[in-house]
Amino acid sequence: MARAATTADAFNAVAEPRRRQILDALAGGERPVNDLVRILGVGQPQVSKHLRVLREVDAVVVRDEGRQRLYRLNGRALRPIYDWVKTYERSWSERFDQLDVVLDELKQEEEGDGSDE
Amino acid sequence: MARAATTADAFNAVAEPRRRQILDALAGGERPVNDLVRILGVGQPQVSKHLRVLREVDAVVVRDEGRQRLYRLNGRALRPIYDWVKTYERSWSERFDQLDVVLDELKQEEEGDGSDE
DNA sequence: GAAACATATACCTATATAGGAATATGTCAA
DNA sequence: TTGACATATTCCTATATAGGTATATGTTTC
Structure with a gap:
């Protein structure tokens, strides 16, 4: 292909x-x-x-x-491009580095789902 | 090429x-x-x-x-993708949606006037 | 109608895939 | 060492360009 x-x-x-x-x-x-x-x-x-x-x-x-x-x-x-890429903004935003950890934890709790698999 | x-x-x-x-x-x-x-x-x-x-x-x-x-x-x-695309965000922001409607209407008037496809 | 202008399309070639299959490389365990 | 496991690479093929050149389509003016 x-x-x-x-x-x-x-x-x-x-x-x-x-x-x-x-x-x-x-x-x-x-x-x-x-x-x-x-x-x-x-x-x-x-x-x-x-x-x-x-x-x-x-x-x-x-x-x-x-x-x-x-x-x-x-x-x-x-817009689809913007919407997709903006979720990665925090990856390079120094300010959010700390927040990332917290958000990840919250996300895992909400999903209530084992992260592996 | x-x-x-x-x-x-x-x-x-x-x-x-x-x-x-x-x-x-x-x-x-x-x-x-x-x-x-x-x-x-x-x-x-x-x-x-x-x-x-x-x-x-x-x-x-x-x-x-x-x-x-x-x-x-x-x-x-x-980031280069984000930086490039974010300048277009206002194109679809609420405020410009109104303007778009007006522009589209003007366009249709002009096109629908006198000539068929 | 003819010529000038504005734009789109057709045809050509070189090139870079994306996926599939087979195989190579590297790592761990017994 | 041998075998199982994890990942990367090689080889193959069909396909989709991007640019260049020539040409077709459509519009305006004379």
Whole structure:
């Protein structure tokens, strides 16, 4: 089997740095494809292809305006990533190092379940 | 060119659901490989290979103990992901949900006006 | 209609998997 | 040493890119 499709979910879609660059550029507001081509400094077909991937995971929305196509960010598509990764925040937050021990203990009590198996 | 290596950075490493599962399992504490094999329900070589990827991006740390190898989570490796995605949080926060509705309405008016798909 | 412009798609190639099977490496026990 | 156990690595294959180039589609202007 090969790796999952980039369009499988937001995690796969944003694994590509250029696609994160595109989203960052769109954070400033709606933009036509050519703007992104200039900002990224890569070919137009490449940008269009990245935009297609982002569209398939709903990370961007497109709107026609004359001969241009204006792309807009849809940050909500990134929420699963945020939700998943934020639970790990305490891992590096010095402040919570002490709290971790307590929380782990409470969690084990609540679950009332042997931790092994 | 092919896609970037899964070991290129944390973004690529956690794009694979099984690797996120492994990290989630390790969030509960240090575990030997066999535990993860049971939890994930996949073959042992597969788990070892996923662990190798996670090790290369420093998302896990390994420690020898007898014939077992105990893996431990290193959440700090996920910080770049958190830092990147958290800037998009306001996209879906309550306050901006209202704005989204307005924008969507404006968009529909424009699109539904005069032209059919 | 023709030309210019904006964007999307098709086709190509090199490459990096993810999983499965078989095997290698390392450790403990008798 | 031999055997059982725990884990890592190797080899294999099918598949999904990402970028480059050429081309198709759609829009505006003349």
